[in-house]
Amino acid sequence: MANALAQHKPIDEALPWKTRMRFGRLLIYGPLCVMAALYLMPLWVMVVTSLKPLDEIYGGSFIGLPQTITLDAWRAAWSEACIGTECTGLKPYFANSLLMVIPAVVLSTGIGAINGYILTKWRFPGANLVFGLLLFGCFLPYQAILIPMARTLGLLGLAGSIPGLVFVHVAYGICFTTLFFRNFFVSLPDELTKAAMVDGAGFFRIFWSVILPTSIPIVVVSCIWQFTQIWNDFLFGVSFTSGGNSPMTVALNNIVNVTTGRKQYNVDMAAAMIAAIPTLLVYIVAGRYFVRGLTAGAVKG
Amino acid sequence: MSTLEIDRVRKTYGNLEVLKEVSISIGTGDFLVLLGPSGCGKSTLLNMIAGLENISGGEVRIAGKVVNELSPKDRDIAMVFQSYALYPTMTVRQNIEFGMKIRGISPAQRDKAVRAAADLLQITHLLDRKPSQLSGGQRQRVAMGRAIVRQPKLFLFDEPLSNLDAKLRVDMRTEIKRLHARLGTTIVYVTHDQIEAMTLATRVAVMKGGVVQQLDDPQTVYDRPANVYVAKFVGSPSMNIIPGKIEVEGGSATAIIDMANRQAACIPGIHLSSQAASKYAGRKVLIGIRPEMFSVGNGPAQGAISIEVDVVEPTGPDTLAVFQLGGVEVTARLPPKQVNARASATLAVDRSKVVLFDPDSEELIN
Numbered sequence: 001m002a003n004a005l006a007q008h009k010p011i012d013e014a015l016p017w018k019t020r021m022r023f024g025r026l027l028i029y030g031p032l033c034v035m036a037a038l039y040l041m042p043l044w045v046m047v048v049t050s051l052k053p054l055d056e057i058y059g060g061s062f063i064g065l066p067q068t069i070t071l072d073a074w075r076a077a078w079s080e081a082c083i084g085t086e087c088t089g090l091k092p093y094f095a096n097s098l099l100m101v102i103p104a105v106v107l108s109t110g111i112g113a114i115n116g117y118i119l120t121k122w123r124f125p126g127a128n129l130v131f132g133l134l135l136f137g138c139f140l141p142y143q144a145i146l147i148p149m150a151r152t153l154g155l156l157g158l159a160g161s162i163p164g165l166v167f168v169h170v171a172y173g174i175c176f177t178t179l180f181f182r183n184f185f186v187s188l189p190d191e192l193t194k195a196a197m198v199d200g201a202g203f204f205r206i207f208w209s210v211i212l213p214t215s216i217p218i219v220v221v222s223c224i225w226q227f228t229q230i231w232n233d234f235l236f237g238v239s240f241t242s243g244g245n246s247p248m249t250v251a252l253n254n255i256v257n258v259t260t261g262r263k264q265y266n267v268d269m270a271a272a273m274i275a276a277i278p279t280l281l282v283y284i285v286a287g288r289y290f291v292r293g294l295t296a297g298a299v300k301g
Numbered sequence: 302m303s304t305l306e307i308d309r310v311r312k313t314y315g316n317l318e319v320l321k322e323v324s325i326s327i328g329t330g331d332f333l334v335l336l337g338p339s340g341c342g343k344s345t346l347l348n349m350i351a352g353l354e355n356i357s358g359g360e361v362r363i364a365g366k367v368v369n370e371l372s373p374k375d376r377d378i379a380m381v382f383q384s385y386a387l388y389p390t391m392t393v394r395q396n397i398e399f400g401m402k403i404r405g406i407s408p409a410q411r412d413k414a415v416r417a418a419a420d421l422l423q424i425t426h427l428l429d430r431k432p433s434q435l436s437g438g439q440r441q442r443v444a445m446g447r448a449i450v451r452q453p454k455l456f457l458f459d460e461p462l463s464n465l466d467a468k469l470r471v472d473m474r475t476e477i478k479r480l481h482a483r484l485g486t487t488i489v490y491v492t493h494d495q496i497e498a499m500t501l502a503t504r505v506a507v508m509k510g511g512v513v514q515q516l517d518d519p520q521t522v523y524d525r526p527a528n529v530y531v532a533k534f535v536g537s538p539s540m541n542i543i544p545g546k547i548e549v550e551g552g553s554a555t556a557i558i559d560m561a562n563r564q565a566a567c568i569p570g571i572h573l574s575s576q577a578a579s580k581y582a583g584r585k586v587l588i589g590i591r592p593e594m595f596s597v598g599n600g601p602a603q604g605a606i607s608i609e610v611d612v613v614e615p616t617g618p619d620t621l622a623v624f625q626l627g628g629v630e631v632t633a634r635l636p637p638k639q640v641n642a643r644a645s646a647t648l649a650v651d652r653s654k655v656v657l658f659d660p661d662s663e664e665l666i667n
Contacts, residue, residue: 191386199400200374213390
């Protein structure tokens with residue numbers, strides 16, 4: 001140890017501290033830039049490929065800038081590409097995804113909020129056990145519930161439909177949303193509820209007027225989380241819907257996999273971009289709440 | 302009329318009994334302080350009066366009406382919490398009128414009530430702020446404003462001053478006392494601070510382990526504590542409890558305290574009922590002497606105690622002298638600069654205020 005220190009000393013003296021600092025910065029930012037470039041590469045390829053005509057893709061490189069910029073591939077992906085035997089583009093499936101994701105996010109977030117509220121402010125005997133079991137639900141692998149869920153949907157008469165898919169996502173999402181809200185509400189003082197009770201407010205009045213307005217950050221977190229999960233889900237979509245009821249992700253898969261003749265890379269890439277844009281938008285609009293809300297729950301939860 | 306009767310009230314959690322048959326009764330306009338250390342059940346009792354906790358046994362009556370089964374909003378009470386519990390997303394005005402809104406009071410009347418309360422508490426300029434923009438004292442006032450507009454039969458305060466700094470605590474204490482004088486509403490106030498209890502209360506209930514040790518006016522609690530626990534809990538520095546014995550001669554009782562290597566100290570002329578005198582004559586007792594009952598004596602007169610001062614602690618207005626007496630450490634509150642550390646002194650005791658306790662039960666001997 002002493003030996004190592006002695007060896008370092010001359011170097012330390014030789015370089016002024018500013019130079020050493022600049023060198024250190026270079027060591028940090030250099031690899032960071034490389035990593036970022038590596039990470040952004042697929043996005044770059046997707047964007048440029050989607051803007052190229054098909055001939056240019058087959059003639060040139062994947063990475064280079066397009067010589068002629070065209071939105072034809074985007075148009076095709078949106079309204080002309082063939083999915084199975086129907087050539088409708090992604091448009092109707094995009095609508096399916098919206099019809100699925102909006103009710104599913106609203107319902108799962110709403111139920112999670114009420115669950116969290118009950119589990120923290122209206123505790124009942126066995127509340128911890130219920131919470132434990134709900135937590136357990138977070139760790140259930142998707143595959144494990146496929147067959148029982150298919151049977152359940154069949155019994156409910158929801159098999160193959162968008163409401164059925166909404167049901168699956170709500171049921172699966174409640175574990176996560178309850179966890180979010182429970183951890184957030186646990187940091188609110190119980191006296192708040194007591195004060196509202198003395199003021200004459202009931203169960204739902206306290207929830208709406210006192211508890212919910214304080215929980216905007218965690219509502220945003222829950223919405224982003226659920227939106228991303230449900231929008232990006234493929235397995236439930238492909239398992240529990242068919243044909244015209246499929247969500248976006250299933251249709252995208254069909255576009256990419258089912259092709260006749262030359263593979264239309266530009267259309268595939270444009271379709272993938274269209275599928276990714278909503279989640280991207282959600283993050284850009286509400287991203288700062290996401291970080292704030294997650295840490296709020298983490299610190300005090 | 303807003304009396305409060307707590308009649309043999311019990312609270313149990315499973316097998317754990319946190320309140321054992323508590324009975325307290327106060328009249329209209331009384332200021333009851335529930336005083337005790339944390340875990341003595343005082344906050345639980347307050348929550349039971351408020352209706353925030355179930356009553357396991359017994360009855361709570363507000364203005365003669367049994368409220369056991371009523372929800373908090375139907376009990377005609379208002380409560381101020383330790384953490385103030387202001388609704389964080391509402392402005393001060395919305396906080397104060399939230400309860401009235403729920404009760405369906407018209408906007409004009411609400412506005413009038415908010416103004417009146419804000420005026421009284423001097424928070425009119427804060428009405429449009431959020432709680433996060435207020436200082437501790439201001440939050441405290443808002444919490445009180447929220448309670449005042451309710452015009453309840455009963456105010457409940459749950460350690461309302463314990464989150465404030467020392468200076469502000471004294472100011473707010475005066476404020477609460479003034480408020481009580483002005484509104485005349487019956488108040489139940491929970492605290493672990495014996496000074497708050499002494500200054501505010503018309504009735505003090507000292508609690509320990511779910512049992513009321515004594516229910517009296519503050520001066521009686523201070524002068525004639527029901528047992529050793531109360532004697533030590535109320536007053537600062539606390540009452541000296543010195544082992545000794547009683548000798549009765551004629552009609553007069555003398556307390557005798559053994560000293561290690563000196564002549565035993567005698568405090569003659571102790572007030573004792575003839576019944577107690579005959580029971581305790583010649584027996585061991587615990588002698589209770591408050592620090593301020595000592596004074597500097599001049600020479601070896603009758604009833605003077607000669608001691609060796611160990612430590613002196615000047616507090617400004619007076620000096621605390623610590624010494625050994627009867628095998629225990631004793632504190633005396635004396636005028637400044639009258640005694641010195643590690644020096645002998647002769648002290649006299651105000652015998653009219655000396656209290657005696659039974660050494661076994663630790664109860665006051667009357």
